[in-house]
Amino acid sequence: VVDQIRLWQLENERMRTMAGFLFKDFDSAEEYLSLSEYAEEIGVLVWKNDRKRMFFASKFEQLRDYLKSRKKAE
Amino acid sequence: MVRAIRGVLIECEPAIKSIIVHLDSANNDIIIEDLDETHLVVKENMVQVLKQKLDDRLKETYRPEEPLEDSE
Numbered sequence: 001v002v003d004q005i006r007l008w009q010l011e012n013e014r015m016r017t018m019a020g021f022l023f024k025d026f027d028s029a030e031e032y033l034s035l036s037e038y039a040e041e042i043g044v045l046v047w048k049n050d051r052k053r054m055f056f057a058s059k060f061e062q063l064r065d066y067l068k069s070r071k072k073a074e
Numbered sequence: 075m076v077r078a079i080r081g082v083l084i085e086c087e088p089a090i091k092s093i094i095v096h097l098d099s100a101n102n103d104i105i106i107e108d109l110d111e112t113h114l115v116v117k118e119n120m121v122q123v124l125k126q127k128l129d130d131r132l133k134e135t136y137r138p139e140e141p142l143e144d145s146e
Contacts, residue, residue: 015128016085021078022107022115031076046083047113054107056083056115067076 018046020058029053038066081106081115088112090128097127 023039026032032053039045039057048055057063084094088111095114098104104124106115116124 018083026076
């Protein structure tokens with residue numbers, strides 16, 4: 001049993017997975033920064049790369065609403 | 075125009091990542107985006123297949139030194 005537990009732990013260390021959404025193809029750096037900062041603020045930001053202007057978030061709905069309200073305000 | 079693509083983020087060591095990249099290269103049906111040395115986004119429906127393939131690959135590699143058969 002100990003061996004099996006050890007194997008299971010190895011399996012978990014080998015690969016961490018999380019379902020969510022990749023945000024990419026932003027029109028501007030400003031749009032990227034504003035949305036990624038908002039994602040961080042509400043606690044859904046999992047990974048980001050400022051240079052690539054991409055981030056991964058665990059949830060989608062609030063970010064979509066944020067984008068919509070932002071577009072309206074423009 | 076910004077896009078949100080549904081997928082599964084995988085975090086793993088570079089050696090594992092390179093195996094995944096290699097598995098994907100056959101049909102390009104696993105990876106959505108290669109993010110960096112230790113991260114990539116894959117299709118949600120491919121995660122189980124990927125885990126299985128990775129297991130097979132690692133068993134092949136490690137069999138001589140550490141048998142994975144149940145030792146009890």
